[in-house]
Amino acid sequence: AQKITQTQPGMFVQEKEAVTLDCTYDTSDPSYGLFWYKQPSSGEMIFLIYQGSYDQQNATEGRYSLNFQKARKSANLVISASQLGDSAMYFCAMREAITGGGNKLTFGTGTQLKVEL
Amino acid sequence: DVKVTQSSRYLVKRTGEKVFLECVQDMDHENMFWYRQDPGLGLRLIYFSYDVKMKEKGDIPEGYSVSREKKERFSLILESASTNQTSMYLCASSPGKVYTDTQYFGPGTRLTVL
Numbered sequence: 446a447q448k449i450t451q452t453q454p455g456m457f458v459q460e461k462e463a464v465t466l467d468c469t470y471d472t473s474d475p476s477y478g479l480f481w482y483k484q485p486s487s488g489e490m491i492f493l494i495y496q497g498s499y500d501q502q503n504a505t506e507g508r509y510s511l512n513f514q515k516a517r518k519s520a521n522l523v524i525s526a527s528q529l530g531d532s533a534m535y536f537c538a539m540r541e542a543i544t545g546g547g548n549k550l551t552f553g554t555g556t557q558l559k560v561e562l
Numbered sequence: 563d564v565k566v567t568q569s570s571r572y573l574v575k576r577t578g579e580k581v582f583l584e585c586v587q588d589m590d591h592e593n594m595f596w597y598r599q600d601p602g603l604g605l606r607l608i609y610f611s612y613d614v615k616m617k618e619k620g621d622i623p624e625g626y627s628v629s630r631e632k633k634e635r636f637s638l639i640l641e642s643a644s645t646n647q648t649s650m651y652l653c654a655s656s657p658g659k660v661y662t663d664t665q666y667f668g669p670g671t672r673l674t675v676l
Contacts, residue, residue, distance in 0.1 A: 454602075478662055490652065490667035497662065536604060540661060545612035547593045547658035549620070550665060552605040 447472045447539050451553035458527045459561055465512065466522040466556045468537035477539060479520040480550065481509070484534040493535075496520055527560045534558075565589070566668035568653055574674045581640040583671050585653030592658025594636035595665065596620075596628060599650040611636055612658060643675045 448471040458464040470479065481493040496504045496511045504511045512521040524531055534555045540548035569584035585594065593612050597605040597620075607620030609628040617628050625647060629637045636655075640647055650672050654665040 451604075476661075480664070482667075488650065488652075488670040488672075490654070490665075492664045492666070495662060495664070538605075542661050543593070543610065543612055544618070545592065545616070545658060546660070547612065547656050547663040548661050549595065549607060549610055550605075551607075551621075552597075554602060554604040 447474075447477075447541060447551045449537050449539050449551055449553035451537055451556050453556045454554075455557045455559070457559050457561055458524075460527055460529060462527055463523060463525045464527055464558065466524070466535050466537075466558065467519070468521055468553060469517070469519045470537075470539050471518060472539060474541070477541075478548075479511070479513075480538045480540065481511070481520075481522045482536045482538065483531075484536065484555075486533070490536070494522070524558075529560050529562070532558060532560045566653060566655055566666050568651075568668040568671050570671050571669060572672050572674075574676065575640075575643050576676050577644060579640075579643050579675075581643045581673070581675075583638040583640075583651055583653075583673070585636045585638070585655075585668055586634055587636075587655040587666070588634065589655065589657075589666075590633065591655040591666075592633075593656045593663070593665075594630065595654040595656075596626075596636065596638045597652045597654065598622070599652055599670070605652065608638065645675050647673065648675045649673060
């Protein structure tokens, strides 16, 4: 069974600083992928970034990047130049293939990030 | 833009009532999902559907059922609501084409069972 672990229930960062949100995973599947989602206080989940297990480079998307360390089974999200609007809950998730195509996700417990002035 | 809508943002029901949560997507997606979100537990998958009338259990299906009569609509049913089903319920959809599919989420329904 797949397992996602996020060990930081809450994090604080100062505006304009970089912050790393931790995510470790466990799977026996050699082909896997990891997603990061952001959930602001409004409740809607917003897709941020995806990393595949066979991707040669770490994923980047604007101010978001993934520090993917396969041997350590970690896929940490790095947010550079934090903004007040980055204050939200962040979830790491792992995909698993399903019948008919596509995937289902197993989520971690999330990290609540607060950006301070 | 993909749009996933849920019938209510907030819902209050009484123990024993039958509750329907509706979800509609407008992007012709094959796959649809229902999650519940509880503090400290993250999102947990209740049921998903990969085609009309096709459904599969997720990790916590007990006490729930689903219906998908049309491709764009996926309903979550609480046959007899209980207080431990008080939670935030999130619906999602995805194209269902490749294993790297992104799921798109609705705004959520916060259900309180009294």
